[in-house]
Amino acid sequence: MVNKDLTDPLAQWLAMAPGQADMEVADRTRPLPASAAQRGLWLAQQISGERSTGYVVRHAYRLRGHLHIDALASGVSKLIERHEILRTTFTVVDGELTQRIEPATDVPLDPIPIPGTTPEQRLAALDQMLASEVRRPVDLESDPMLRARLFQLDTDDAILLLVVHHIANDAWSMGVLHSDLAELYAAAVDARPPQLPNLPVQYADFASWQHGQLSGPEATEQLAYWRTRLNGAPPLLAVPTDRPRPPVQSFAGGWISFHGSPELAAAVDATARGAAVTRFTVLLAAFQVVLSRWSGQHDLVIGTGVSQRPVPETEDMIGPFTNVLPLRQTIRPELTLAAVLAESGTTLLTALRHGEVPFETLLDKLDVPRSPAFNPLTQVAISSHEGLIEPLELTGLRTDYLPAEQVDAQRDLTLFITTEGALTGRLAYAADLFDKRTIATLVADYLTVLDAAANRPGTGVGDLVLQGPPRKTAAPAPQPTPASTAPDDTLLPLVREAWAAVLNRPDVTPVDDFFLLGGTSMAAMRLCTRLSYELGIRVPVRSLFGASRLSAFTARVHDLVATHLSHDRPSDNR
Incomplete structure (x- = not known):
C-alpha cells in the first residue's frame, strides 16, 4: 500500500x-x-x-x-x-x-x-x-x-x-x-x-495516545519551528476568481482531469533524478509557480497531506489519520525554475521532519483566525494519495467504481496528481469561485510551467509566457463583522463574563473581537458550550465565527434566545 x-x-x-x-x-x-x-x-x-x-x-x-x-x-x-x-x-x-x-x-x-x-x-x-x-x-x-x-x-x-x-x-x-x-x-x-x-x-x-504525545518535548520543538516558519504568513492565497467569495462556503465543486504526454512524464522524472528530488517535488514546484503568477503573490502557503500512522498497529485501522503540512515558500520573478525546485525540495523535507504536530493544533497554538468563507491558512492543496486506495473487489462480481460528476470542494483548489507511471491528475475547484473554463486555463498554464521546469529549468519565473486568469478579479477577503450598534443590555453582562472566563481577559469591551483577543477554535467551542448550558439553548459555534465582536455576538445570542422563546410559547387557540 x-x-x-x-x-x-x-x-x-x-x-x-x-x-x-x-x-x-x-x-x-x-x-x-x-x-x-x-x-x-x-x-x-x-x-x-x-x-x-x-x-x-x-x-x-x-x-x-x-x-x-x-x-x-x-x-x-x-x-x-x-x-x-x-x-x-x-x-x-x-x-x-x-x-x-x-x-x-x-x-x-x-x-x-x-x-x-x-x-x-x-x-x-x-x-x-x-x-x-x-x-x-x-x-x-x-x-x-x-x-x-x-x-x-x-x-x-x-x-x-x-x-x-x-x-x-x-x-x-x-x-x-x-x-x-x-x-x-x-x-x-x-x-x-x-x-x-x-x-x-x-x-x-x-486519539488518546496522540494527546500524550503532544505534551512531550519533541512536539514542543516542532511547534516552535512552525511558529517561526509561519510567522507573518498571508492568511489567504487570493487566486483571481470569476465571482466574489461568498461569506460562507457552500462546498459545491467541480473538477477537470488532465494527462501529460509520456515525453513530459519522462522529462519530469529525469529532472527529479538530476536534482536529487522526487517527482512529487517537481510537480509541487510547478504548482507553486503557477499559483504565484496567477495570484501575484510572492509569499504563499499551500497544503499537502501526509498520513500519520506512527505505529504498525494503525496500518489496518479506519480513521482520519491524514495531517496537513502548510508549505510556505517565496516565489520571486527573478528566480529560475531550477532554484524554485531546489527550494521546494528543502521546504518539503523540512516540513516532513516537523510533521508530527497536527494541523489543528498548529491553528490553535498559532492563533490562526477562522472564517466560514475559506479554509484557515491553506485554501489550496496538492495531493498524491489517490494511488493508495485499493479498489473494491467482491468475489464473483464485476465491481466498477462510479465517480461523482459533482464533488464537494473543501478548498478553493486541490491538485490530485500521480507520482509514478503515467502523468495524470485532476484539479478540483470551488464552484462558488471559479468557472470550469477558468480552471481549464489554469491547468493549461500548469502544464506549461511543468514542461519548462522539466526541459528548460534555467527559465526565470517572470519570463514564463502564460495565459493567466481570464479575469483579474481578485478574491476579496471577507471583512470583519461590524460591531452591533445596539447590544442587548440584559445579555451583555452574561456574555461578557463568559468571554472573560474563556479568554482569561477581564477587560473585554463590546468592540473587542474574540479572535483578535487570542481566542482559538477550541476556546470558541468552550464558550458556546458554556453559553448553551447557562441559557438552556443551543448556541452553535458558527454564530461566533459569523459575528466575532462581543456586541455583534451578543446580538446573535439574543436572536437565538428570542427564537427559542417564540417556539416554546403556547399558541392561542381561543
Whole structure:
C-alpha cells in the first residue's frame, strides 16, 4: 500500500519518522478525547452549518453478477462492528470534544428499486437517488459515520452506495475498508470465518495516545519551528476568481482531469533524478509557480497531506489519520525554475521532519483566525494519495467504481496528481469561485510551467509566457463583522463574563473581537458550550465565527434566545 521508493510525501514521511512510544488501549470508563483531526473536522462542520454535507463523501460501486445480498449486509455489519470509528458519535463534555462508541448493530441492506422502463430512465433516476442520499447531512452527535444503501438497477446489476463522514475516514482508510469488506463478503458467501488481521487497538486509542504525545518535548520543538516558519504568513492565497467569495462556503465543486504526454512524464522524472528530488517535488514546484503568477503573490502557503500512522498497529485501522503540512515558500520573478525546485525540495523535507504536530493544533497554538468563507491558512492543496486506495473487489462480481460528476470542494483548489507511471491528475475547484473554463486555463498554464521546469529549468519565473486568469478579479477577503450598534443590555453582562472566563481577559469591551483577543477554535467551542448550558439553548459555534465582536455576538445570542422563546410559547387557540 505504501510507495517504498519515496515518490510522494507520505512515503518520505514514513521513511524518516522517528520511533514512537507504544500505543495502549485507552480507559473506556472515562470520556475518550477526540483526535486533533477530528476536532478540526468537527469544528469545520459547525462553522459551515450542522446540516452541511461538505464533509460527507460518496463512494458508489456498480456490482454486476450474482450478488449475495445477505452476505453483503453481513459484511457491512461486521465491518462496522470491527472498526469502532464507524459507530462513533461525538459530544462536548466539559468544553472538550469527546468520542462515544455506540453498540454494534446489524445494518439492513434491502434493495431499493429504481423506477423507469428503459435503461436510460433508470440510470437518470439512479443519479437523482444517489445525489439525494448524499445530500442527507450526518448528525455527528447521533448518526453513524457510515451509511450503506443498495439500489437494484436490474437483475444481477446493483449499486452499492457507501456514504462516510471525513471525521471517520481518509484515503488510506478507504483501501482498508475495501479489503476488509471484500474478505468479510467472501467469508459470508463461503460460510467460513473471515481471515483479517487482529486490531489490538482502535482509533479512540490512537486519539488518546496522540494527546500524550503532544505534551512531550519533541512536539514542543516542532511547534516552535512552525511558529517561526509561519510567522507573518498571508492568511489567504487570493487566486483571481470569476465571482466574489461568498461569506460562507457552500462546498459545491467541480473538477477537470488532465494527462501529460509520456515525453513530459519522462522529462519530469529525469529532472527529479538530476536534482536529487522526487517527482512529487517537481510537480509541487510547478504548482507553486503557477499559483504565484496567477495570484501575484510572492509569499504563499499551500497544503499537502501526509498520513500519520506512527505505529504498525494503525496500518489496518479506519480513521482520519491524514495531517496537513502548510508549505510556505517565496516565489520571486527573478528566480529560475531550477532554484524554485531546489527550494521546494528543502521546504518539503523540512516540513516532513516537523510533521508530527497536527494541523489543528498548529491553528490553535498559532492563533490562526477562522472564517466560514475559506479554509484557515491553506485554501489550496496538492495531493498524491489517490494511488493508495485499493479498489473494491467482491468475489464473483464485476465491481466498477462510479465517480461523482459533482464533488464537494473543501478548498478553493486541490491538485490530485500521480507520482509514478503515467502523468495524470485532476484539479478540483470551488464552484462558488471559479468557472470550469477558468480552471481549464489554469491547468493549461500548469502544464506549461511543468514542461519548462522539466526541459528548460534555467527559465526565470517572470519570463514564463502564460495565459493567466481570464479575469483579474481578485478574491476579496471577507471583512470583519461590524460591531452591533445596539447590544442587548440584559445579555451583555452574561456574555461578557463568559468571554472573560474563556479568554482569561477581564477587560473585554463590546468592540473587542474574540479572535483578535487570542481566542482559538477550541476556546470558541468552550464558550458556546458554556453559553448553551447557562441559557438552556443551543448556541452553535458558527454564530461566533459569523459575528466575532462581543456586541455583534451578543446580538446573535439574543436572536437565538428570542427564537427559542417564540417556539416554546403556547399558541392561542381561543
